[in-house]
Amino acid sequence: MHSRRKLMKAGLAAAALATTKVSAQAAGETASRSNGSDELPRKLTILSIRQDDGRETMGVKTAAGVLDVAAATKLLGLSAPLTLEALLVNGGNAELKTLVDxxxxxxxxKAAFLDESKxxxxxxxxxxxxxxxxxLNYREHVEExxxxxxxxxxxxxxYNNSLAPHMVTVQLPPRDVCYKFxxxxxxVVVIGRKARNVPVEDALSYVAGYAVGNDFTSRDxxxxxxxxxxxxxxxxxxFAPIGPYFVSADQIDPNNLxxxxxVNGEVRQSSNTTKLIFNPQKIIAYASRLLALEPGDIIFTGTPSGVIVGYPKEKQVWLKAGDKIESTIQGLGTLSFTLA
Incomplete structure (x- = not known):
């Protein structure tokens, strides 16, 4: 009986110790995730580099060129997030700043700095x-x-299959599938902190940054x-090219861009985000009442007038293979892609 009590006590002690370790580990992971989502990027312009082995890793624009983060971590023996999504979801802004500095x-x-044109x-x-x-988030687009x-x-x-990079060549489906492109x-608004039931006046504090996107569409x-x-x-x-850059929110006023x-050099759309019916903060406030917005989530905020579907039917000339589309937003660069 005595030895049985000893065994029971030892088992309970081991279980308590294991529980304490698990709880501490969980608390540490939770704190890490919390720090990552609360610490937003600052003074950063980021792009993605497709490496020779197929990986897509982060590049940071600097006065010396684009810093290849993956290459720099190896050369300097420092750790930092290798992708923008890792930075947003897991944190690591301090490590990234240390690496860049x-x-x-x-x-x-020096070998980690690249010429952006290459x-x-x-x-x-x-x-x-x-x-x-x-x-339907611009009044003139609604009207057209x-x-x-x-x-x-x-x-x-x-869905994620639609995501594409700057300078992509979009392979159009066969005509018998669709052709009115x-x-x-x-x-594009990029969420940096978990947002749930967010008031309009606080909504922009949940934004990590912004980018140019094209909500490419088959109208048929x-x-x-x-x-x-x-x-x-x-x-x-x-059908969702985004790029060329992610620009941290501290550098951009999304309400006046x-x-x-x-298309092939011809201006088709020209507007300003002051004309949005629902600006980014209203969108975040509304969406966060319905579902939790998480770090790394992205929001396409709608397109202005000038789309082909808004033309009179006799003037609708749909996009085709060989066309080059350029989307420019003030402060965020020009997203380019071609059709094939």
Whole structure:
């Protein structure tokens, strides 16, 4: 009996110790995630580099060129997040800043600085938890499509297969699948902290940064298939190019940005985000009442007037293989892609 009590006490002590270790580990992981989501990037302009082995890793624009973060960590023996999504989800802003500052001063890090013109761009995002999109969010766009002004934001989604990099060549589906292809230049909002039931006045404090996106669309699938297929018409492979940069939120006023779309050099869309019906803070506040927005989630905020579907039918000339589309947003650069 005595030895049995000893065994029971030893077992209980071991279990308590294991529980304490697990609890401490869980607390540490939770703190790490919390720090990552609360510490937003600052003074950063980031791009994605497609490496020779197929990896898509982070590059940071500096006065000395684009710092290849993966190469710099090896040369300097320092750790830092290797992708933008890792930075947003897991944190590591301090480590990334240390890496950049050290690389700028270290002679042995020169090989990690690249000429941007020679970089093959990768995807800024490849596995966001959510891609939230807005429909009919510029008054003139609503008018050109003959719709009524929406009383609430119209939300829909794309999937991760649609994500594509700057300078991508989009392979169009066969004509018997769809052929009425249209451009939609949009401001993309990138979430940096978990947002749930966020008030409008605080909404922008949850934003990590911004980018240029194109909500590329097949209008025949979206509008002409019986019942309408918004999701299908907007989430075919590579139908969501984003880039060339992620620019941290501290450098951008999202409520006053010029937007422009050019097709083969011809201006097709020209507007400003002051004309949004629901600005980014209203979108975040509304969406966060319905679902939790998480670090790394992205929001396409809608496109202005000038899309092909808004033209009179006799003037609608749909995009085709060989066309080059350029989407420019003030302070965020120009996203370019071609069709094939």
């Amino acid at each position: 050290t690389a700028l001063k270290a002679p042995n890090a 970089i093959k761009f990768g995807r800024l995002f490849n596995k966001p938890g959510k891609i939230v999109c807005l429909g 499509t003959g719709q009524k002004l929406p009383p609430l934001p119209i939300l829909f989604n794309k 249209d451009y939609e230049t949009e401001l 699938l979206q509008l002409e298939v019986p019942g309408g297929q918004w999701m299908v018409g907007k989430t075919l492979d590579d 010029d937007l422009e779309t050019r």
